[in-house]
């Protein structure tokens with residue numbers, strides 16, 4: 001393993017996901033900006049204000065982290081294996097405990113049934129959503145980072161767990177394929193060297209996966225191909241949001257998260273920081289729209305690439321539940337080492 005240690009990458013991934021959710025949440029679905037100030041300028045100032053705000057109340061996480069924590073806890077409890085019923089029950093119990101975390105408007109209709117032992121087929125409730133077409137919301141992808149940490153060699157296992165575990169709530173292929181892309185992006189970042197990182201081979205790896213899992217569809221694969229051109233032409237954040245999306249739908253948000261990470265490997269005009277994780281989150285939030293979720297997904301990928309060392313100390317103080325993220329990362333790491 002090159003660069004920071006693999007354990008550090010596990011920590012970086014879960015902390016990055018948490019940070020993106022907590023820091024992106026204040027910007028979700030539109031922000032009233034002072035006159036003459038761009039969204040990116042406002043986000044930069046928000047990030048810079050941390051040191052002076054130390055000791056203030058914590059920035060809280062939302063559904064993205066609430067569900068990701070359940071995914072991680074289930075994988076830990078089941079020793080790195082996927083157990084549908086165990087994970088489903090945890091989603092349900094977590095929602096019952098704290099229903100006010102900002103869940104999607106439709107997923108909440110089926111969360112109670114996922115914890116009911118009388119639910120015979122645990123995948124059935126999700127299939128009833130949207131007149132039987134299933135949800136294509138980004139809720140499958142937003143919580144999938146811990147799955148990307150599963151299995152050091154076997155990408156097939158990552159793909160399988162990502163697909164099956166998102167089907168518990170997202171039966172539409174756009175929904176679960178978005179989770180497959182996000183999990184594979186985390187997995188690939190985790191096993192890449194940030195110093196010699198090659199954007200083209202990273203995208204080609206993801207393309208091979210998505211070409212295969214999408215079959216004749218070309219939605220995610222098409223976006224990955226488009227990204228190669230965009231990285232060369234470097235469009236504005238507004239144009240990136242138009243092309244790749246910044247919405248609540250998986251196919252209109254997961255590609256934007258992947259792009260944010262790749263674009264922020266190098267400096268971005270208007271984001272005056274050398275910290276690449278911080279740059280990635282500021283960029284992702286500046287795409288506007290579903291900011292907490294896009295930043296959380298981008299943070300998970302970037303954190304897996306750069307490791308815990310790239311997480312500013314001020315964040316650890318400012319964010320809710322950092323100790324849990326570190327514990328889960330360590331437990332997942334220990335399970336994977338023992339495989």
Ligand code: 8NA
Nearest residue numbers: 102103104105106107130134135136137138139248290293
């Ligand atoms: P979901 O499954 O309820 O989907 C979210 C939304 O996507 C739905 O309410 C629909 O508007 C739309 N949608 C999904 N599938 C279809 C379909 N087949 N046809 C038509 N419309 C569809 O929940 P989810 O878990 O996927 O949602 C995740 C998002 O919700 C994340 O962005 C998360 O942060 C959260 N969120 C909450 C708020 C809030 O203020 N409470 C705002 C934005 C996002």
Ligand code: MG
Nearest residue numbers: 062063064292
């Ligand atoms: Mg959220």
Ligand code: MG
Nearest residue numbers: 290291292293
């Ligand atoms: Mg969101």
